[in-house]
Each structure stands twice: as C-alpha cells, then as structure tokens.
Amino acid sequence: MDLIIGIIIGLIVLVVLVVIHELGHAIVAKRNGVVVEEFGIGFPPRAWGKKLKNGVLFSLNWLPLGGFVKLQGEHDAAHKKGDYGAATFWQKTKILFAGVVMNWVVAVVIFTILALVGLPKILPNQFVVPSDVKQVAAPVQLSALVKDYPAEKAGLKAGDTVTTFAGQPVNDVQTLISLSKENKGKTVPVIYEREGKEATASVALRDTDTAIFGSTLSQRQLIRATWSAPIVGIVTTGQFTWVTFQGLGQLVGDFFGGLFLQLSPDSDTRKAAGESLQRAGESVAGPVGILGTIFPAAGKAGPTEVFFLAGIISLTLAVMNTLPIPALDGGRWFVTALFKVLKKPLTKDREEKIQGTGFMVLMGLIVLVTIGDVAKLFN
DSSP states (O other): OHHHHHHHHHHHHHHHHHHHHHHHHHHHHHHTTOOEEEEEEEEEEEEEEEEOTTSOEEEEEEEEEEEEEEETTOSTTOOSTTOSTTSOHHHHHHHHHHHHHHHHHHHHHHHHHHHHHOEEOOSTTOOOOTTTOEEEEOOEEEEEEOTTSHHHHTTOOTTOEEEEETTEEOOSHHHHHHHHHHTTTSEEEEEEEETTEEEEEEEEOOSSSSOSSOEEEEOOEEEEOSTTHHHHHHHHHHHHHHHHHHHHHHHHHHHHHHHHHTTOSOHHHHHHHHHHHHHHHHTOOOHHHIIIIIHHHHHHHOHHHHHHHHHHHHHHHHHHTTSOOTTSHHHHHHHHHHHHHHTOOOOHHHHHHHHHHHHHHHHHHHHHHHHHHHHHHHO
16 A cells, blocks of 8 residues: 555656646746747646647646656757747757756755755754754654564554653653663563554563664654745755765766776676676666655655655756756757857757667666666565
8 A cells, every 4th residue: 555655646746846847948938939839747648638828738648757848849950930949059058957947946945845844854964054943853763673573573563653661751762772771571561653643562572682672763853944944945955966966976986987897807806896886776766766665655754754755856857957968958958069169050860869869878777777676676
C-alpha cells in the first residue's frame, strides 16, 4: 500500500513541477512575441484537448510523466513572425531558462513555507538567522528494527515514535540509549505513537552491552522561523543547489575516473576503479527510484517530508536544465551560443542531429539508470 501511495504522490509531484517548468517557458515565450501552439500536461498520445481563447491548444495526455510546451518554429533557423527561431539571442536565453527560474522560485516558496511550520534540518551548516529561528527536535523514531530482538518481539515497528521509556520521558536519542543501558535485563514499559495513536508495549531488554533494545534510532530536527522565513527559504535553496552541483561533480568524477582507471594493468587500481564506478551507480536515481523508494518513505513520514522532497526535486530540475546537455534547456542554449560565437548558421538539419543525438544518449542513460533502480528495488 505504501508503494502504491508513494507512486501516486510521486507522479503528482513530478507532473506539477514539470508543468510549472514548462509554464515558465510558455509565459516568457508569449511575452517575447513567440507563438505558443500547445501546452500539454503529460505526454502523448493525447486524451483530450481544447483551444483556449488566446489560441493555445491545451491538452491532457495519457502518459503522466510531466508536460511540454510546443512553440511555433522551434528551430533556430526558423524566421517567420512568431517563430522561436526569429527571436533574438537574448529573448531565446530568457525563454530557455524561464523554466529553470520557475523551478528555483518553487523551491524558495516551498522552503519559505516550511521554515514557518518546520523545515527539516539536513545539512550540518544549514542556514538560520539566530535571532529569529528556533530549532525543534521531533520525537525519537524507530527507523529500523533488528529481527528477533526485544523491540521487534514486543510488537514495535519501524516508524513508531517513542515518547516514554521505563517510565521516563524520551526527549532525544541519547536519553533512550542511556535508559536502555540502565535497565538492561529488565522488562520495561515503552509508550509509543503509531499513525497518531498512542500505545504501550512491554519490552524485555537484553542483558548485554550492545543491542540491548534492538532498533536503529533517528530524530529529525526542524527549523522554525517568523520574519526571516523568506531569507531562510532563499539561502536554503542556494545551499541545496550548491550541494546538488557538488554531488553531480562527484558523480562525474567517479564515473569517468573509474573508466580511466579500468585501463590500468594494476589489479589494485582496477579494483579502485570498480569501487568508483559502483559509487557512481549507487548515487544515481531515475524515475523508478524516485517513485518506488523516495516517495513511499515520504508517505510514511508525512506531508512535511513530501513538500521538502518536492522542493529538493524542483531545484534539482533547475540544476539539471542549466547543464550543457543536448536536449535539455542548458544544452539547447549552449548549442545556440556556440554557433553564434563561431558565426556559423545553425541549420534545421544540424540542430536536429545535435539535439536528436543528445536525446538518444539521454534516453539511453535513463534506461540504464532505470534498470539499476529496478535492481535496487528487488534487492
């Protein structure tokens, strides 16, 4: 059930974020004199369509994996009035990066709202305004239980939050660990919450120095602000954007570094290369990974985590579309800028070959990543 709910939540979030991205392209295109022919939610085949008063065909499509905007004369060589190709270089720049800006704005709005109600603290140096921000610790949660150990035998489950242990209130992870050690070998009452309901379990603790209780513990920290919430939202978006760029840099370094080291005749070097490639593979998640792993966990945790992940994915979409990868916004801009600098005409055939090749490579990578995601799910 969690998997199904997670996939539904994931699809909704991804579609909304991509539609907002495409809406940015459409708005800026129309403001710069480019004709928007179609604005679609999902991908063809088309399920329903209607011509709006402004002349744009609004369509709903059967594949719920995002959305698209179709502009008149999308090739750089197009020259008729209203064509994208007839726009100036600066106008094309604004149109191409409008989606990126929209995704960053969405991330800022999400993090600002969360800063008012409780923004998860993930980074050790996550930005706060000391004079305004209050940091709140959430209840201690059982994140994973050891099979056949006291916590599991008592009927506790992953996701339960412990409020009282052996008659003492539990305010943090260290308190629960200390109480476990103090009461090892005893049977103690544990008051916990599951899905908003409070219950009590009798736990027979082990009489050892390790794994007395038998559960991995976690505790979320939340940041709450008032007047500084917009500042926290903006700076937090910047911090996570930088971390995302760093992660991409590490990924590229591990991948190409691993490929290069594989050529070495030394066995230890090839072993290091394999580890590098493995790190690269483990750090990548595609649509299946997002829908099948991340969102089910968010569904269990609650709306705060779903919105937080939506903000992270939104800024990730922004980051990816700034990269000079053909078929993505940054790649289209890079190709246009390169031919402008070289003072060579970017013909329709040439542009289609460049973008088409980039798209095929991108689809190939998505297929490989998806295969990896499926393997991870089954493992």
